[in-house]
Amino acid sequence: MIELKVVSPKKVIFQKEIEMAVLPGTEGDFAAMQDHSPFISSLRPGQMAIMSNNKTEESFFVSGGLVMLKGKVCEVLVDQIESLKDLNKDNYKQTKTYQELEGNETALKTFEQVVNSPSYK
Amino acid sequence: MPNLKDLKTRIASVKSTRKITSAMKMVAASKLRRAQELAESSRFYSESLSFILSSLVGGSKDSSGLPELLVGRQNPKVALLIINSSDRGLCGGFNSSLFRSAVIWIKEKKSKGIEIKLMPIGKKASAFYKRSDQEILEKFEDLNTNDRQLEVSEQVKNKIIELFESNAIDEVSILYNKFISAIAQEPTYKSLIPLEQSDSKENSDEENTSSFEFEPDKNELLEYLIPRNFLTQVYGSILESSAAEHAARMTSMDNATRNAGDMIDGLTMKYNRTRQAVITKELIEIISGAEAV
Numbered sequence: 574m575i576e577l578k579v580v581s582p583k584k585v586i587f588q589k590e591i592e593m594a595v596l597p598g599t600e601g602d603f604a605a606m607q608d609h610s611p612f613i614s615s616l617r618p619g620q621m622a623i624m625s626n627n628k629t630e631e632s633f634f635v636s637g638g639l640v641m642l643k644g645k646v647c648e649v650l651v652d653q654i655e656s657l658k659d660l661n662k663d664n665y666k667q668t669k670t671y672q673e674l675e676g677n678e679t680a681l682k683t684f685e686q687v688v689n690s691p692s693y694k
Numbered sequence: 695m696p697n698l699k700d701l702k703t704r705i706a707s708v709k710s711t712r713k714i715t716s717a718m719k720m721v722a723a724s725k726l727r728r729a730q731e732l733a734e735s736s737r738f739y740s741e742s743l744s745f746i747l748s749s750l751v752g753g754s755k756d757s758s759g760l761p762e763l764l765v766g767r768q769n770p771k772v773a774l775l776i777i778n779s780s781d782r783g784l785c786g787g788f789n790s791s792l793f794r795s796a797v798i799w800i801k802e803k804k805s806k807g808i809e810i811k812l813m814p815i816g817k818k819a820s821a822f823y824k825r826s827d828q829e830i831l832e833k834f835e836d837l838n839t840n841d842r843q844l845e846v847s848e849q850v851k852n853k854i855i856e857l858f859e860s861n862a863i864d865e866v867s868i869l870y871n872k873f874i875s876a877i878a879q880e881p882t883y884k885s886l887i888p889l890e891q892s893d894s895k896e897n898s899d900e901e902n903t904s905s906f907e908f909e910p911d912k913n914e915l916l917e918y919l920i921p922r923n924f925l926t927q928v929y930g931s932i933l934e935s936s937a938a939e940h941a942a943r944m945t946s947m948d949n950a951t952r953n954a955g956d957m958i959d960g961l962t963m964k965y966n967r968t969r970q971a972v973i974t975k976e977l978i979e980i981i982s983g984a985e986a987v
Contacts, residue, residue, distance in 0.1 A: 580742060582926055583844065584735035600909050613746055614909040615918050639919070641746055641906075648742050650922075 575607045577623065579649045586654060592625040594647060596640055605640070605647040612642040618680040620657070620687045621649070632657045634687045636670065636680045660688050698972065701965040705958060712954035718784065719947035726876065726940035732840060733873070733933040740926040747889075747919055750912055761913075763858060763920045766888030770864035772809045774831065774857065775800070776850065776928070778870035778935040779819035781836060785939055786946030788871060788879060789818045795881035796869055800828070811863060813853070815846065815932065831857065837932065847929035854924055858887060870931040871938040877945050879938040886927055 577594050579586040594605045597619025604624075616639065622632040638651040655670040665671060665688045674680045751760065777796055779789050800810045811829045814820040820833040832853055834846045857863045865887055872882040884890060908915055 578738075580739045582736060582739050582929060583732075583840070585738050598909060599914075611906045612909070613749070613906050613915065615915055639743070639746060639915075639922075641742065643906075650739055650742055650746075 574645075575605060575609075576646050577605070577649065578646065579651060579654065581651055581654065586651070591623050591630075593623075594649075595620075595622045595624060596649065597621065597635065598640070605642055607645060609642045609647075611644075612640075614640050616640060616649075616651070618683040620690075621654075634660075634670065634684050636674055636677070636684075655684075657688065662689055696964065696968055698965065698968055701961060701968065705961045705965065708954055708957050708961065712951055712958065715947045715950040715954060719944055719951060722940045722944040722947060726937060726944055729933065729937035729940050730873075733930070733937050736926070736930060736933055740930050743919070743923055743926055747923055749906055750908070750915060750919065761916060761920065763855070763887060764889050764916065767864045770808055772811060772863045773803055773865040773867065774811050774813060774854070774863040776813045776815060776866070776868040777819045777823075778868065778931055779814065779816035779822070780935075780939040781817045781838065783818065784946065785943035786949075788939055788942035789822070791879075792869065792871055792881045793819075793822050799869070799883065808865070813850065815850070831862075837936070843932050843936070844929060847925050847932060850928045851921055851924040854886065855921060863887075868928065868931050870935040871942075873934050873938040873941060876941045879942055884927065884931060886924055889923070 574590045574592060575594070576588065577591045578588045592606070595602055596605060596614075597617050598614040599617050600614070602619075603614070616635055616637050618636050619634075620632055621635050623630045634655045634657055635649075635651045636653040638649060640650070641648045653670040653673055655665075655668050660668070662685075665684065671681070671684060674684065751764070775796065777792065779792055783789070803810055811831050812819075812823055813831050813833070814823055815834045816837065817835050820830070820835065823830055834849065837843050837846055854863075854866055858866070865885070868884045868886060870882060870884075871879040874880055
């Protein structure tokens with residue numbers, strides 16, 4: 574188990590014990606698990622998935638940020654994050670994240686892709 | 695002899711002033727709680743960020759390879775001071791102590807031959823410096839919601855980077871009121887360029903700081919981190935200053951409410967005395983009139 578802590582500039586979004594998280598690193602996706610070597614990476618816009626038993630429990634869209642892995646703690650400093658649980662291609666444009674990303678074409682495009690992709694859901 | 699009617703209206707007006715000040719105190723107290731919560735919850739991000747930054751920079755002791763945005767330029771000529779004031783008054787010495795401290799700071803920098811440019815945040819600071827001969831680069835007002843505070847921080851960050859890269863400024867500092875307790879605030883400076891190394895020495899003593907793997911490489915990470923760090927520093931100081939503002943307003947309104955109470959007591963005493971004097975005078979007139987008959 575690893576403690577995942579997701580933080581935005583405004584607040585701690587959530588903090589919980591998980592088995593594994595898949596994160597969209599700038600140089601490729603990677604999985605954060607217990608006893609990963611100390612690691613710092615930046616994030617590209619993409620999908621963050623919390624998994625257990627090879628199944629996705631929850632997934633999120635992140636617009637970018639940083640990850641720090643250290644021992645049993647995985648800290649994710651995100652710019653914007655949106656849970657994909659209740660999102661589909663009709664309502665994702667109404668989210669705050671979408672509006673805040675206005676003008677950031679690559680991030681918006683990825684958001685659209687992530688919302689439409691059936692994987693991880 | 696004071697007029698009874700005048701006294702009565704004065705008592706009434708002081709009473710309504712007291713009502714206003716005590717309401718303002720109450721509002722400030724609840725806003726203070728909220729502002730403190732915001733400041734508290736934004737701390738996680740900035741702490742993690744500065745930890746990452748220090749472990750990135752900590753690895754290489756000499757500052758030669760680091761970007762100018764982090765370590766600043768040699769022989770600075772122009773310094774930018776961001777002054778974080780409030781939008782509204784009635785908060786005691788909150789703004790004036792800030793400006794007093796800024797005057798001293800500016801004088802000191804000038805004596806070293808550094809030119810000062812200003813970036814006021816909050817209406818009070820831009821009003822204060824409007825008529826001075828200091829050059830104002832940009833001003834930000836109406837920071838009344840949390841979203842707006844973050845938006846302004848973002849704009850400040852962009853402006854700083856733009857100005858620094860066009861060589862218009864060589865140093866950046868931010869001045870704000872630090873929230874010490876509900877009754878104490880203190881004007882505080884924080885240097886953004888060059889970056890003040892926070893006193894997180896205990897972190898760097900741990901052996902694991904330099905053992906991190908970085909992806910992409912350090913310089914690319916720094917490129918992302920430095921602007922982020924400006925943002926959180928500016929945002930953090932805006933939040934801190936807003937907590938301090940509400941605290942200052944709360945104490946000064948508390949004092950005002952108490953003063954109004956004292957004043958009402960005094961005026962009521964005076965009113966009663968005058969009323970008694972009027973009655974006595976009338977009695978004397980009646981009695982001496984009766985005696986005369």
